[in-house]
Amino acid sequence: MAKDYDYIIEFRHLTKRFPGVIANDSINLQIKAGETFALLGENGAGKSTLMSMLFGMYEPDEGEIYLRGKKTKIKSPRHATELSIGMVHQHFKLVENFTITENIVLGIEPKKSMIGIPMVDIKGTDIKISDLSREYGLDVNPTDVIEDVNVSTRQRVEILKMLYREAEILIFDEPTAMLTPQEIEFLLEIIRNLKEAGKTIILISHKLDEIKQVADRCAILRNGKLIDVLDVKETSTQTMANLMVGKDVSLDVAKEDSVKGEVILDVKNLFLKNMFDVKIVKDVSFQVHAGEIFSLSGVSGNGQMEIADAIAGLLPIDSGEIFLKNRKINELSIRERTEQGISYIPEDRQVYGLVLEFSLANNLVLKSYYHEPYSNRHILNDEAIFNHADKLIDNFDIRAGKGKDTIVRSMSGGNQQKAIIAREIDLDSDLLIFVQPTRGLDIGAIQAVHQKIIAERDRGKAILLISLELDEIIALSDRIGVIYNGEIQRIADAKDISREEIGEAMMGVAKNA
């Protein structure tokens, strides 16, 4: 088919405002058919908003979108789908107790007729989806039920959903934020396959090396404005980072040696079971001292998240003991543990960390609303709650259109994460459990959070860091425990263990503790 257009997508003076912010400010951008195009920018720069307009979820206030050379008003996601645009969101939208095939065909069920009665042809579709999955190397089993499959598979189901609807333009909003390094490799490979097949791909990511690996060109947004469009091959990641933040950023964090104090957290012979009664943590023991960052490193799904839940009181303990400052806390409620001095940044910010419909101010007191000064004799004190919010918004650079009154759901993903971190650090607990603390944050924000974590350590706090990112573990840890299959393989001082050794222990190879 001969193309009678230069660019498959063209934004002209696209502007979108929300109360208190210009999310996109007169954006002019052209994307070529068949290229992989990356969007880079700080948290709240307007990347998701721009793509939401392309996907028909928001209507631009000003400006036009040209699709395949034709001025097009994209009315709804359904309309976008008809225009062969597909989008994988940061948070997936799948029906838990449907099979993969059922999820994929939802809304456009293939009909077949049996003795005149229209029926949904699931069997035939299973085969079709298998083929599609094989073609792009997606590796999913169409008859699996969603609730039984992991995040990475769910994401691939979302990709299949787009492909099944014959999407030509594929939008990925931070697709790697939830994945492990291995899964990321896999996804990048899939993206390459899709490009090979001639798809146009738009990728939002905060991870410069991923952009470097798969993207052809990259647009940089800052405060809603388009700053530059770069050829990825000819640009260093350092340049990209500088452009994004608007000043020179250093990608390393400075850190003194730790001054180890008394034992704050003591986990002894911990055994945990998941809800299917399967042992997922076996005989785990470790200690975290005041003034040190101890990290648990491991491939996702090896029990580290459950250990964090158990310490915080969200998961019952099967056997073993947990001591906080020499006091056994096995039997304490979640609230009592918080009061005894545990802060917890959970893995899933939208499921556990926030009440999305609450205002930012209320979310910032989610763990302290009931005591003074936020409540006096059970009556809430708005003034205190608002002052507290303003203070944290300032200290942690949380960006939200209407400040403390912003409904958290409307905040950008990275700023939601900052809100949780702010609240938990502000509790001033002796033990801080950080699980994937920088997920979804931009480079500048990651650096700020890393500095905050180190500052807390230097104030004598005990820090338990759980991260899937080896870079983060190596940059921050004083001591490292490597977990594999629910067992600690090795605990070592950070300076005594190499990256390769950690990697091997994570795969359960070497065991020379």
Added chain:
Amino acid sequence: MPNKTVKNKNPIFNLLGNPKYQFISIPIFAVIISLILSAIIIFLLGQNPILALKGLMQGAGALPKDNYAAYQGQVTDFMETLDIMTPMLFAALAVSIAMKGGLFNIGVSGQMLISGFVATITIGYAKELNPFISKTLVVIIGIILGSLVGALIGFLKVKFNISEVVSSIMLNYIFQYVISFFIITQYVDPVTRQSRVIGENARLTLMNVEIGPYKMRIPIFFVIAILVAIFMHFYMNRTDQGFEISAIGLNQNAALYAGIKVNHRIIMIMAISGALAGLAGVTFYLGYRASIFPNQLSSIGFDSIAVSLLGNNNPIGIIFSSLLITIIDRGGTYMRSVSGVEQEIAAVISGIILLFSAMSSYMKEVFGARYRKGGK
């Protein structure tokens, strides 16, 4: 902030879509649409809609009638409206607090019946008791029984994971039939075929009070119901427990993570909801009425769900929505006598309003989506 003025493509949609005003714009929209629809229906039946509406208002004492019988007047009609509004208000408050906590108390009718029944047979027939004491006891019994039933529903939910909807429907049936059995076998008045009338001493509505030229009912609990509504508003929005209830209603996982004792709170929410339903029960069966029909649940318990929605689950809004629905329900008889429109049409009108108000969250979503797409 560089926020340009809002482009008013369509001011009506802007008003209906803006979350800031939706709490009031959506219910008003629901009522107006319903009234227009009802007017059309009445018109198609060959009657005068204006006359019918006026009849409704007159019947409920919201407008003066042309003439009154001895001892009667607009004020006596209006007092009767307030008398039946009282249990409606309590019942809708019961629904709203549960709703705020993400729970659906569809068992208000059953909770009303059991409270009303127990209060009737214990205090209602103890005609020698001092009026003040017996009224107090009636209220206490209503609150205790209602909250016990509510707490039971909450307990079944947290302990055995039984949906509150299922257990409250089951309890509705159980109460309805068991209580009917006792009424018919033990407490029936052979003439009326209802339970025997309670003593005036226990009745929460004062009857035939002579004030000036009138003989009227004085629904003493109306004032209390209004005060309770104001208190509930304060409780749900300004207290730490209200904060917890909202958090549970919006995201149970986050509530748990924040250290809220979600299970305790669910039982507590249902107990409060049940207590309010109990108050509705005693003000209905031992206030507006003085006896109980066997084999029948009061429709108030179900209408209150829509009344609560119409009032946006907000106690202050509910004061107005319950007044509106009560006026329409009450004015039907008189409407027929003055306009010739069948009494049942009143039920149709309130039915349409309740239907639209039940759709209010849908409308909020639809108008809201249009509004959000347009931005601001």
